[in-house]
Amino acid sequence: GAVVSQHPSWVICKSGTSVKIECRSLDFQATTMFWYRQFPKQSLMLMATSNEGSKATYEQGVEKDKFLINHASLTLSTLTVTSAHPEDSSFYICSASSPYRVGANEQFFGPGTRLTVL
Amino acid sequence: KQEVTQIPAALSVPEGENLVLNCSFTDSAIYNLQWFRQDPGKGLTSLLLIQSSQREQTSGRLNASLDKSSGRSTLYIAASQPGDSATYLCAVRIGGTYKYIFGTGTRLKVLA
Numbered sequence: 005g006a007v008v009s010q011h012p013s014w015v016i017c018k019s020g021t022s023v024k025i026e027c028r029s030l031d032f033q034a035t036t037m038f039w040y041r042q043f044p045k046q047s048l049m050l051m052a053t054s055n056e057g058s059k060a061t062y063e064q065g066v067e068k069d070k071f072l073i074n075h076a077s078l079t080l081s082t083l084t085v086t087s088a089h090p091e092d093s094s095f096y097i098c099s100a101s102s103p104y105r106v107g108a109n110e111q112f113f114g115p116g117t118r119l120t121v122l
Numbered sequence: 123k124q125e126v127t128q129i130p131a132a133l134s135v136p137e138g139e140n141l142v143l144n145c146s147f148t149d150s151a152i153y154n155l156q157w158f159r160q161d162p163g164k165g166l167t168s169l170l171l172i173q174s175s176q177r178e179q180t181s182g183r184l185n186a187s188l189d190k191s192s193g194r195s196t197l198y199i200a201a202s203q204p205g206d207s208a209t210y211l212c213a214v215r216i217g218g219t220y221k222y223i224f225g226t227g228t229r230l231k232v233l234a
Contacts, residue, residue, distance in 0.1 A: 036220050048224040115165035
């Protein structure tokens with residue numbers, strides 16, 4: 005159990021376009037989802053926390069108008085990188101958690117999405 | 123502000139060695155600590171989770187300990203194998219939240 009998927013697994017886009025990344029909890033309802041960014045050979049940096057049905061909470065330094073997060077259902081959160089630029093190229097990883105399931109103290113991570121902006 | 127540091131940053135050992143990876147954190151008010159493995163270009167695989175009230179957890183050849191008061195955790199890998207080669211990340215969950223702060227990672231290479 006506790007499977008989290010991401011789609012797409014990799015995407016290449018032109019500078020100036022917008023890209024949407026989906027994060028789904030497949031076998032549990034995730035009240036909270038998290039989005040992380042990982043640059044090459046660096047650790048994961050939390051970008052934002054999203055709770056189902058409410059606005060996301062962004063970490064300091066993360067532009068909320070650039071990284072749009074929607075958590076419209078208990079199994080789906082989306083991250084849209086608007087007007088992407090080469091410096092947005094990174095590995096984006098989501099995680100999901102729920103206080104209502106076994107392992108409520110854990111976060112379950114998706115496989116990540118590699119974004120390359122040309 | 124919670125900061126998580128891992129030492130060493132990189133490690134290369136011959137197959138069969140027992141090894142220790144270190145993780146330190148600045149704020150002891152944590153909810154739990156988790157160790158992950160990340161293969162190149164891949165997501166995270168959870169290895170061990172230690173609650174703040176626990177001292178250690180074991181899974182197979184892996185043993186993780188936690189000393190919350192001193193802000194330290196160690197991951198012990200017994201009889202290392204080439205398949206253990208990966209980056210190992212520790213992460214602490216901030217008390218009262220679901221937020222995790224990740225360490226800088228240790229890149230492990232086990233030579234056959």
